[in-house]
Amino acid sequence: MIHGSTGRSRLAPAPHTHRHSPGHAALDATGCASFTGRNRRRPSFGVVSEAVDQVSQPPAGVCRAAHEMYDADLASRSLGIEVTEAGGGRAVVRMRITETMVNGHGIAHGGYVFLLADTAFAYACNSYGPVTVAAGADITFVAPAHLGDQLVATAEERVRYGRSGIYDVTVRREGPDGGTVIAEFRGRSRVLTQNGRPGTANGN
Numbered sequence: 001m002i003h004g005s006t007g008r009s010r011l012a013p014a015p016h017t018h019r020h021s022p023g024h025a026a027l028d029a030t031g032c033a034s035f036t037g038r039n040r041r042r043p044s045f046g047v048v049s050e051a052v053d054q055v056s057q058p059p060a061g062v063c064r065a066a067h068e069m070y071d072a073d074l075a076s077r078s079l080g081i082e083v084t085e086a087g088g089g090r091a092v093v094r095m096r097i098t099e100t101m102v103n104g105h106g107i108a109h110g111g112y113v114f115l116l117a118d119t120a121f122a123y124a125c126n127s128y129g130p131v132t133v134a135a136g137a138d139i140t141f142v143a144p145a146h147l148g149d150q151l152v153a154t155a156e157e158r159v160r161y162g163r164s165g166i167y168d169v170t171v172r173r174e175g176p177d178g179g180t181v182i183a184e185f186r187g188r189s190r191v192l193t194q195n196g197r198p199g200t201a202n203g204n
Contacts, residue, residue, distance in 0.1 A: 063087040065129045069122075076119050079112075083123055089157030089167075091123035097149045108145035116153045117169040117185035124155035124167050125189040135164070137187040143173075145182050150174040155187075163191035 062070070066086030070076070076083075076093075085092040095116045103109040117139060125132045145151055155169040167187045172179030 061085045061087060063127055065126050066091065066123045069126055075115075079115070081116065081119055086123040087127050089124055089127060089160070089165075091120045091127060091155045093120045093123065093153050093155075095151050095153075097145050097147055097151065099147060102147050106146075108147075108149065108151075110139075110141055113141065113145060113151070113171055113183050114139050114185070116151055117155075117171050117183060118187065120153035120155035120169045121167050121185065121187035121189070124157060124169075125165055125187070131192045132165070132189050133192060135188045135190040137185060139183050139185045141183050142181045145173055151182060152179065153185075163193075165189040165191075 062083055063086055066083060070083050079095060080098070082094045083091065084094060093116060095112075097108045097112070101108050101112045114137075118134070118137060121134065121137065122132075150173070151171055152174055153169050153171045155167050158166040158168055165188070167189060169185040169187065170181060171183040171185065173182055
């Protein structure tokens, strides 16, 4: 998910503490992360440029569960995905299409578009705290994405019932027209039980 800087980018190291100290994250009463200082050990919701060696500023609207989840999310971080908003059943994530994401037709591979939408879904349904996984998902590809496109996926909760939930995600290409819709995704979530095993349909 990427910030304008020169040089090849690499992921910033994530800290293993949430204590409020210079350069570390502090969590306010709502569970949202705020950041102070210029220490390189700040949690990264972006990347570090090897040329300028600075950590991009993370957004203020990313709450506790998403913050901790992102620290361990090597899959999303390795693709440059940024989480710019997460909380209350909603999430916004961003990713730029790179050369390695382009298929033999010269357009973005649909698997990467699905992955971006699924990531937004994951942060939305996990924003309440309990560990939540996908029970299923489907996607409709509306328009192709291309090399260099900045894609933004916005996930919105539609309903939660028991330990299940339904979330819709729209993937758009950033642009002056407000963004071309690239795909529409629907995800079905399930909160895990305390022993880490998915619950049954009757909630047991």
